[in-house]
Amino acid sequence: MALPQEISPINPALMDTLFRTSEHEWIPQPNDPERAFMKILWTGAESGHWAVQFRWLKGYVAPQHKHLTASHTFILSGKLGVRDGTLNAGDYIYEPNGMLHGKTEALEDTEYLFICEGPVLFYDDDGFTGYLGWEELRRIQADHEAKKIAAA
Numbered sequence: 493m494a495l496p497q498e499i500s501p502i503n504p505a506l507m508d509t510l511f512r513t514s515e516h517e518w519i520p521q522p523n524d525p526e527r528a529f530m531k532i533l534w535t536g537a538e539s540g541h542w543a544v545q546f547r548w549l550k551g552y553v554a555p556q557h558k559h560l561t562a563s564h565t566f567i568l569s570g571k572l573g574v575r576d577g578t579l580n581a582g583d584y585i586y587e588p589n590g591m592l593h594g595k596t597e598a599l600e601d602t603e604y605l606f607i608c609e610g611p612v613l614f615y616d617d618d619g620f621t622g623y624l625g626w627e628e629l630r631r632i633q634a635d636h637e638a639k640k641i642a643a644a
Contacts, residue, residue, distance in 0.1 A: 509534055518547055519636045523622075527552040527598075532633050535626035540610045542626045548572075548598035555621065559591040561610030570602025579604075 511533045518529035526549075533543040540561070545568075548554075565585040572579040574596050579585060589609075611625030 513545060519632060522632065523555070524552055528554075530632075532629050535629050537626060540626055541608065542629055543605070543607045544629065545603065545605055547601075547603045549601050550598050552598045554593075554596040555614045555616065556592075556594050557612050557614045558593070559587050559589060559608070560613055560623075561589050561608065563587045563591075563606060563608040563612075565607075566605045568603040568605060570604075571599040572602055572604070573597040573599050 511531075513531055513533070516531050518531060520526075521528035521530055528549070529547040531545040531547075533545060535542045548570075563586075565579070565587070567579050567581050567583045567585075569581045571581070574585075575594065578599065608625075611623045611628075613620060614622045614624070
């Protein structure tokens with residue numbers, strides 16, 4: 493493709509990322525592998541951003557947490573109970589840095605796209621219980637792949 497001027501990327505290996513969700517299996521979430529699953533769509537080491545498709549079965553409750561950066565959520569199907577409201581299929585939510593959440597509950601089997609600009613910190617009444625960010629997602633992915641290989 494001819495360009496009107498030199499605008500080629502400095503990084504010659506620069507490429508789009510295509511993740512065909514239909515070709516990947518759901519990874520059980522460590523805190524409730526029977527009712528919570530995810531597909532890790534993308535993790536960006538250079539920015540700390542990440543994108544995940546979550547699938548929560550009815551009754552799953554995500555622990556309270558704080559967003560250490562902004563996030564975007566799009567509900568693909570189902571319903572989530574968040575704070576004093578309900579998120580329905582087709583709803584889009586922007587959450588700014590610093591947002592606190594009590595529990596988030598799957599009121600129906602629910603799938604949603606979650607794009608986060610950094611980590612999410614989980615806590616209970618006694619203190620911090622964990623976090624989820626791009627590095628942890630890569631560890632979860634590697635652990636899942638290792639379990640598949642060991643089972644084969």
